[in-house]
Amino acid sequence: MKSFRTYLITSLVLVFLLNSCMEEQNFDQYEDLRLRPTYEASILYIEASERAIDAASSATFFSRDFNFDAFSESVFSERVRSGIITYEVENTTNQEFDEILVEFLDEAGNVLYTESFYVPPAPTAVLQREITFGPGGENIDIIRNTSSFRVSATIGADSSTSTLSDPKITLKSSGKFTVALK
Amino acid sequence: MRFQKTFLATILLVCGYMHGQNKQLLYDFGEVPQSLMVNPGTKVDFKWYAGIPMLSGISLQVGSSGISANDIFADDGLDINDKVRDRAIGGMKIEDELSGTYQLELLSGGFQGRNPNNFYSFGIYNEGDAIGYWFKDYAILAFEGNADYLDKRFDLSHLKTRGEMMNVFHFGVNKRMGNGLVLGLRGKLYSSILDFNSTGNRGYFVTTEGQNNLLASTLNADMQLRTSGLSALDEAKDDGNLASTIIKRGFFGGNLGVGVDLGFSYNINEQLVVTGSLLDLGFIYHANDVKSYSLNGNATIEGIEIILPSALSDSNRDFWQDFVDEVDALVPFEDDSESYVAFRPTKLYASLRYNFGKPVRSRQDCDCNYSVSSNKGSLKYANGVGGQIYMINRPRGPQTALTAFYHRRFGDVMAVKATYTVDKFSLTNVGLGVSMQAGPVNLYLMADNLLAYQNLAASQYTSFQLGLNIISWGKN
Numbered sequence: 001m002k003s004f005r006t007y008l009i010t011s012l013v014l015v016f017l018l019n020s021c022m023e024e025q026n027f028d029q030y031e032d033l034r035l036r037p038t039y040e041a042s043i044l045y046i047e048a049s050e051r052a053i054d055a056a057s058s059a060t061f062f063s064r065d066f067n068f069d070a071f072s073e074s075v076f077s078e079r080v081r082s083g084i085i086t087y088e089v090e091n092t093t094n095q096e097f098d099e100i101l102v103e104f105l106d107e108a109g110n111v112l113y114t115e116s117f118y119v120p121p122a123p124t125a126v127l128q129r130e131i132t133f134g135p136g137g138e139n140i141d142i143i144r145n146t147s148s149f150r151v152s153a154t155i156g157a158d159s160s161t162s163t164l165s166d167p168k169i170t171l172k173s174s175g176k177f178t179v180a181l182k
Numbered sequence: 183m184r185f186q187k188t189f190l191a192t193i194l195l196v197c198g199y200m201h202g203q204n205k206q207l208l209y210d211f212g213e214v215p216q217s218l219m220v221n222p223g224t225k226v227d228f229k230w231y232a233g234i235p236m237l238s239g240i241s242l243q244v245g246s247s248g249i250s251a252n253d254i255f256a257d258d259g260l261d262i263n264d265k266v267r268d269r270a271i272g273g274m275k276i277e278d279e280l281s282g283t284y285q286l287e288l289l290s291g292g293f294q295g296r297n298p299n300n301f302y303s304f305g306i307y308n309e310g311d312a313i314g315y316w317f318k319d320y321a322i323l324a325f326e327g328n329a330d331y332l333d334k335r336f337d338l339s340h341l342k343t344r345g346e347m348m349n350v351f352h353f354g355v356n357k358r359m360g361n362g363l364v365l366g367l368r369g370k371l372y373s374s375i376l377d378f379n380s381t382g383n384r385g386y387f388v389t390t391e392g393q394n395n396l397l398a399s400t401l402n403a404d405m406q407l408r409t410s411g412l413s414a415l416d417e418a419k420d421d422g423n424l425a426s427t428i429i430k431r432g433f434f435g436g437n438l439g440v441g442v443d444l445g446f447s448y449n450i451n452e453q454l455v456v457t458g459s460l461l462d463l464g465f466i467y468h469a470n471d472v473k474s475y476s477l478n479g480n481a482t483i484e485g486i487e488i489i490l491p492s493a494l495s496d497s498n499r500d501f502w503q504d505f506v507d508e509v510d511a512l513v514p515f516e517d518d519s520e521s522y523v524a525f526r527p528t529k530l531y532a533s534l535r536y537n538f539g540k541p542v543r544s545r546q547d548c549d550c551n552y553s554v555s556s557n558k559g560s561l562k563y564a565n566g567v568g569g570q571i572y573m574i575n576r577p578r579g580p581q582t583a584l585t586a587f588y589h590r591r592f593g594d595v596m597a598v599k600a601t602y603t604v605d606k607f608s609l610t611n612v613g614l615g616v617s618m619q620a621g622p623v624n625l626y627l628m629a630d631n632l633l634a635y636q637n638l639a640a641s642q643y644t645s646f647q648l649g650l651n652i653i654s655w656g657k658n
Contacts, residue, residue, distance in 0.1 A: 032262050035324060039328055041483075173485070174485070
């Protein structure tokens with residue numbers, strides 16, 4: 001009788017230990033998991049004092065290519081899905097700028113995209129502009145293939161000198177990009 | 183490097199479903215020889231025992247304090263992205279511990295000394311231990327990015343993890359001192375197969391309004407990841423001799439360390455017993471196949487800055503490369519092969535037990551072949567009830583568990599221990615362990631958090647221990 005009781009307890013314990021349940025799981029959901037963070041950071045900052053502008057010998061007082069490999073790095077270019085580039089141009093000089101051009105260049109130097117600004121002399125409001133790339137905006141491949149920027153500025157007619165303490169023109173820019181990590 | 187990344191990623195993921203080891207069922211379970219491994223001062227009355235190689239002690243615990251598989255993968259029609267965002271990213275805290283331990287006894291045995299008050303035990307076991315705390319801010323960066331988090335400091339200290347795999351060679355002495363006191367000491371030699379740890383990270387990443395440009399990105403980092411053995415295993419994997427390399431490193435071909443276990447049992451009176459043990463008080467010195475990585479420094483960037491007219495002085499200047507070099511100089515990512523010391527996760531057990539009911543007939547009185555106790559211990563009672571405490575030293579400080587238990591002996595053939603454990607992971611952890619004796623053959627099976635077996639996928643903590651031994655109490 002004692003032996004029977006012992007084995008009965010043993011059996012019950014084993015049945016209890018081995019009898020488990022599990023709600024239905026769907027591990028295929030992993031395929032639907034999307035890791036699409038959005039990162040933002042500054043891109044380019046250009047500053048020119050009125051003195052530098054006045055010293056320019058031609059109307060195109062400045063033109064320069066800037067290598068920028070961040071966009072064309074495969075870790076970024078293969079994952080980027082959309083983005084917004086924000087520009088902010090502030091002019092406190094008395095100089096009018098007929099055109100400030102920001103050109104996106106590919107590896108071969110071909111122009112992929114151009115952003116143009118007309119900037120009147122001070123006093124003038126800060127010029128802000130947001131350009132969307134990706135769905136609903138410019139082609140995201142422009143970003144993917146951009147290897148450098150060309151920035152050039154063409155000044156207008158001669159002007160007087162500003163009376164402000166530190167007159168200058170600044171071009172600020174930042175990017176906000178959504179990337180597909182998974 | 184690819185293997186290292188894969189391995190570390192796997193460890194981190196696996197750790198997400200594992201839980202730190204607490205062998206509350208095995209502790210003070212004197213019918214099972216392996217109880218000596220959690221308290222070398224446990225009262226035992228064996229003449230000798232021999233574990234069945236590879237089967238004498240198998241233990242594994244899996245769990246998670248913050249989330250379960252069911253929370254993410256339940257077939258409930260909800261979008262997995264919402265579930266991850268709400269339950270993992272938003273629901274888990276940095277204190278949520280993601281850890282686990284397994285042990286596999288390769289060799290185990292014990293014998294009574296010439297002095298019957300002494301009992302010696304020895305063996306080899308393979309152990310893996312890993313822990314990772316929820317890296318919340320890293321997860322936010324990976325899942326959502328920094329775009330909507332202006333001025334938020336992403337805390338780099340959220341990366342806190344460590345793990346190791348080793349073989350442990352041990353020899354222990356269990357000595358009855360008289361007056362109900364039993365002391366135990368176990369010396370251990372660790373042969374590390376692999377190790378990684380990154381526990382002292384500090385710093386932050388923050389995006390703020392820029393001074394010149396629109397945004398400023400600041401990285402302040404003091405981070406380090408130390409590894410040993412990963413390169414050797416990586417090469418072995420490529421060469422197709424991974425198993426032999428693991429075996430070689432586990433048998434003194436890797437890094438070595440030493441440690442001790444201490445323990446005692448003391449009968450305050452005939453029925454009241456207090457016990458305690460301190461396990462893995464030791465360290466491993468890593469000098470072989472060491473690879474450490476660090477990121478240390480402070481940098482604030484606002485993109486490429488061009489100030490005219492000075493910027494035009496060098497027409498060939500590569501502003502992008504200058505920018506990259508400047509960041510590299512300010513926050514260098516470096517690696518080295520300097521040796522380091524890693525301390526084992528030390529564990530502490532203590533218990534108070536009250537024995538009651540009929541004293542169990544001692545094996546000395548049994549007429550079976552495997553009877554007769556040579557040890558003159560105290561009486562064994564049919565019932566025992568009490569409480570236990572468990573603590574383990576972890577990177578964010580000690581982790582504690584409290585256990586209430588009931589221990590019941592059914593003659594000489596069976597003993598059962600039921601536990602109720604409360605810790606940071608569960609308030610409903612009921613465990614059950616059973617040891618069965620069929621002649622000289624001892625089989626034990628223990629499982630934790632049984633209520634969670636109603637839906638294993640929803641469990642944040644599931645574990646088992648089992649083993650097979652041959653035990654002798656001596657012959658008449």
